[in-house]
């Protein structure tokens with residue numbers, strides 16, 4: 001038995017499914033999750049001492065690689081003077097100032113502790129600010145596990161939302177309307193039916209929870225116009241894309257301004273964090289300035305602020321995002337070539353250092369295209385790559401991430417592993 005197998009067996013006795021977040025359990029790919037002992041740069045080392053090139057990056061935060069020196073140092077220095085005070089600190093101001101300076105349209109920010117908290121709070125704020133109850137999301141987009149967001153479309157576009165998890169009251173889920181990503185007309189139809197009742201549209205500006213689906217030209221702009229015409233707020237959920245797809249997030253990359261932006265992952269430098277922000281007018285309605293309540297014992301905690309500020313400062317290095325994008329393009333070109341040579345139907349998507357791998361033909365424009373790909377093939381590919389020291393996300397519905405620590409050696413090893421894996425798949 002491997003150490004990971006022993007640990008997994010032990011974990012399952014006291015932790016539901018042996019994991020603290022479901023996708024870690026390898027359920028959709030089968031097999032035993034690798035228990036990680038340490039990580040450095042682009043590499044993970046598991047409990048058995050096996051090393052892997054890591055394309056999960058803690059599900060996004062590790063854009064500069066594991067144990068990035070400035071982040072490590074900031075955490076150690078802060079830990080030496082206290083980890084949480086429950087009172088304001090200067091670092092929180094610095095974080096808010098930095099986020100407002102970098103994300104177009106942000107005038108005020110509130111920190112919280114996870115992406116889930118950020119989206120839940122942004123929705124409450126949108127509902128409170130507009131006095132409306134309905135929200136509109138897109139099938140295949142994930143915004144954390146808040147009740148109102150664990151909803152997908154029922155049969156047909158114009159149905160009420162149905163909960164995707166027991167425990168979400170149908171009475172609440174009915175306020176969540178679901179449209180089709182990259183299909184403006186589906187959102188338009190809902191705006192017609194629920195005219196002046198939709199508080200907010202929430203969208204991942206690049207969908208990263210149904211693999212990696214870029215927005216079609218005009219889609220985000222179209223949502224902006226629909227919201228403007230109806231008096232709804234537009235929320236960009238940038239928990240994944242924030243500081244991943246570019247130095248001013250997807251908001252800057254696509255040149256479309258949302259009313260509220262949610263952030264997480266990267267801005268905590270690997271520590272638990274979330275944030276949401278927007279215009280002064282909207283954000284001023286939050287307690288203690290306004291009546292809409294939102295709070296947190298550990299919100300803006302000094303350790304997360306120290307790590308987050310360190311990573312955000314390092315991300316300002318000129319040319320860094322261009323290098324990340326170029327390495328990702330090089331990786332994807334290598335994988336595509338290897339698949340083509342093996343005669344495997346395969347396609348990829350990329351936005352900056354976020355990428356998607358698909359066993360099927362493109363173009364990939366939404367949930368239906370992603371679902372139509374060969375999940376069984378992905379499952380085999382995942383394990384073949386894992387055996388060869390490459391750690392991909394254990395699901396065909398997750399985006400992959402390249403970090404600045406992925407150099408020529410790591411990329412070459414990955415492409416080589418893929419060549420061998422595709423050859424086996426083609427047999």
Ligand code: PLP
Nearest residue numbers: 114115116142143144237239240
């Ligand atoms: N929003 C998006 C776009 C996400 O990708 C995620 C997590 O993956 C969340 C929200 C939830 O964030 P967290 O897991 O920190 O609660």
